Amino acid sequence: MRRWMPLSLLLLGCMPAFAMEPASAQRILFVGNSLTYVGNLPATFAAMARANGHDVHSAMIVQGGATLAQRMADGSVRRALVRYRPAVLVLQERGGDLVCLPDEEACRQSRQAVRTLARAGREAGARVLLLGSYPSLPRASAAIVEEERAAATQAGIGYIEISESLRRLSGKATSSAWYDADGMHPGPALTLLDATQLHRALFGTFPAQGFLVAAPIYTPDSRLHAELRDADAPAPRPDTPQGIRYDATMLEQLGSMLDYSDKRPR
Known part of the structure; x- marks a missing residue:
């Protein structure tokens, strides 16, 4: 299933951190942390x-170790909703906050942030989704899914489950690069899983066509700050890997495993 191929691509020109796309494109705004930007999920999606077959443009507000409560407090998401006018707002919380790690205050703040940002997104006319995270310990997977789903339900938004699918699929396809070299952040297979689950949620289908991501493929040390930027804007670090290709065979295999997982008894 290892079908992605890193590319050395030259990104032409010095694009600004954010450049408005034509109004015809469906704009997706991702708000999150290193789980969102390692592997560049926004550009991959x-x-x-x-x-x-979907005209989509992605932008993001991401920073390593960031929480949704921080984005609620600094007003960056509200400003981006006005400036970028997304059709879809995708929120991804720091792993563990919604299961009260390190303490009860973390989950209280997280739930409040999900509700507040969801309300802001709806008021701006965006569809809002909570994209799941995953725990460092597999035994906590079911708990984090339960808490994420409850937070999304309380906020009145959709929920995209990741952790239990990752646990099942990574046990089945053990040779795939689910994690980054650090063993914690997303690898190519997990970034593809995230993007595929989001594609299913928004468009109701599995993606079938392979594709090239002609954008920075961020590592954990990205130097990204919590500001609105195009998903394919030049990276702050000049040594950031550039580009990755996912082929149709890998998508077919991932789709088959997801379909199987969806239908098997829980």
């Missing part, structure tokens, strides 16, 4: 969607 946009490339996947375009290859499969």
Whole structure:
């Protein structure tokens, strides 16, 4: 299932951190942390969607170790909703906060932030989704899914489950690069899983066409700050890997495993 191929691509020109796309594109705003930007999920999803017939543009507000409560407090999401006018707002919380790690205050703040940002997104006319995270210990997977789903339900938004699918699929396809070299952040297979689950939630189908992500493929040390930026804007670090290709065979295999997982008894 190891079908992605890193590319050395030259990104032409010095694009600004944020450049307005044509109004015809469906704009997706991702708000999150290193679980969102390692592997560049926003750019991966946009490339996947375009290859499969959907005119999509992605932007993001991300920073390593960031929480949704921080984005609620600094007003960055509200400003981006006005400036970028997304059709979809995708929120991803720091792993563990919604299961009260390190303490009860973390989950209280997280739930409040999900509700507040969801309300802001709806008021701006965006569809809001909570994209799941995953725990460092597999035995905590079911608990984090339960708490994320409850937070999304309380906020009145959709929920995209990741952790239990990752646990099942990574046990089945053990040779795939589910994690980054650090063993914690997303690897190519997990970034593809995230993008595929989001594609299913928004468009109701599995993506079938392979695609090229012609954008920075961020590592944990990205130097990204919590500001609105295009998903394919030049990276702050000049040594950031550039580009990755996912082929149709890998998508087919992932889709088959997800379909199987969806139908098997829990």
